[in-house]
Amino acid sequence: MTLPTSAARRQTPPRWAEALLRAALGAKDQESVVGDLAEEYRESLLPERGRLRADLWYVRHVASVLWHLGAGSGGRLRSDLTHGLALGIVLSLAVFATNILLPVLSSRTARWEQAMDAEPYVTAGWLFVALLWGMAGFAAFRRTAEFGAAIRAGAIVALASMASVMLTFVLIDNVFLDIVSRQPEKIWGLQHSYAPNMRAYINHTFVKSFLLVLPVMTVAGAVFGALGGAAARIRKGFAS
Amino acid sequence: MAEILGTFEQAVLLALVRLANDAYGRAVLKEVQARLGREVAAGAVYATLERLEDKALIASRLGPGTPARGGRARRYYSIAAAGIRALNEAKAVAEGLWQGLTWPLGGYQ
Numbered sequence: 340m341t342l343p344t345s346a347a348r349r350q351t352p353p354r355w356a357e358a359l360l361r362a363a364l365g366a367k368d369q370e371s372v373v374g375d376l377a378e379e380y381r382e383s384l385l386p387e388r389g390r391l392r393a394d395l396w397y398v399r400h401v402a403s404v405l406w407h408l409g410a411g412s413g414g415r416l417r418s419d420l421t422h423g424l425a426l427g428i429v430l431s432l433a434v435f436a437t438n439i440l441l442p443v444l445s446s447r448t449a450r451w452e453q454a455m456d457a458e459p460y461v462t463a464g465w466l467f468v469a470l471l472w473g474m475a476g477f478a479a480f481r482r483t484a485e486f487g488a489a490i491r492a493g494a495i496v497a498l499a500s501m502a503s504v505m506l507t508f509v510l511i512d513n514v515f516l517d518i519v520s521r522q523p524e525k526i527w528g529l530q531h532s533y534a535p536n537m538r539a540y541i542n543h544t545f546v547k548s549f550l551l552v553l554p555v556m557t558v559a560g561a562v563f564g565a566l567g568g569a570a571a572r573i574r575k576g577f578a579s
Numbered sequence: 580m581a582e583i584l585g586t587f588e589q590a591v592l593l594a595l596v597r598l599a600n601d602a603y604g605r606a607v608l609k610e611v612q613a614r615l616g617r618e619v620a621a622g623a624v625y626a627t628l629e630r631l632e633d634k635a636l637i638a639s640r641l642g643p644g645t646p647a648r649g650g651r652a653r654r655y656y657s658i659a660a661a662g663i664r665a666l667n668e669a670k671a672v673a674e675g676l677w678q679g680l681t682w683p684l685g686g687y688q
Contacts, residue, residue: 372625374644374651375604381647403622408629 352380352397360401363416365485368408376400419475419492423499426471430500431507438522439515472497472560476567481575486568493564494557501556505548512541584669590615591627592666595637595658603642603653604628628656636662
């Protein structure tokens with residue numbers, strides 16, 4: 340294998356953007372769309388606008404294609420993101436209710452909140468969320484008959500839903516600091532950390548969560564998306 | 580009466596009529612941009628082409644690639660009979676709406 344010459348490299352759109360485009364498109368669109376943008380880049384943009392502006396054009400149009408056609412033909416990035424954000428909003432409302440509303444309404448509702456922190460409820464909640472990620476994969480496979488689309492749909496829905504839940508936590512923990520500071524696990528966490536105060540402890544925890552938990556959740560979403568895709572395939576097999 | 584085409588759908592279908600045998604993605608994008616007089620997102624054109632194909636208003640086939648595209652195939656689009664009917668219908672509806680009025684409208688500024 341020979342490495343491309345520098346002259347040849349200058350004719351090429353940004354590789355990362357092209358790879359992203361190739362990875363996100365379904366088999367039907369992949370070759371023609373990547374080829375169209377590469378052709379426009381080489382034949383018009385590079386000679387007329389120069390490398391920087393050509394690269395900017397390319398990246399902008401890759402983003403527009405991902406937005407409209409991403410995650411495979413029929414399995415749109417926009418649709419998966421919308422489902423993920425919708426799930427995130429529902430989960431965020433639940434987070435707000437259990438962390439802020441129930442503890443402050445009355446002593447009885449505060450006891451409900453403590454009861455809902457019990458292991459079986461938390462496990463059931465996570466199973467429900469995982470089921471929804473799997474359903475995203477199921478729906479994507481039914482639309483496209485592609486496992487890749489099912490995996491991407493699960494991952495995108497998981498990423499969008501978990502990112503919005505984490506942002507909700509950041510928001511309510513900072514706005515309602517006095518309420519969340521009473522939570523035993525937060526007090527314990529602060530005592531066992533080097534953070535100077537509760538706000539610093541909470542925000543440090545969130546930064547760690549974004550960097551560590553979010554990628555893990557995205558992978559988990561991909562796994563459940565694949566399981567959903569497998570279920571759709573089995574169901575299709577039974578139906579035919 | 581079938582569903583009325585949107586303006587962008589009409590622009591894409593008319594681009595296919597004008598380009599005839601040369602209607603592949605990049606050419607359609609440039610033609611639509613030229614006719615609308617503004618930059619158009621490539622994703623919007625591809626999504627519209629896909630939607631029109633799903634509605635059986637157009638058809639597509641793969642053609643040979645060129646060195647500028649790294650040898651990747653072009654997808655050529657052609658308008659179907661249903662697409663022609665839909666365009667004629669859209670034009671008739673627009674003309675009906677304008678009937679009895681003089682273009683450009685004046686006196687409302």
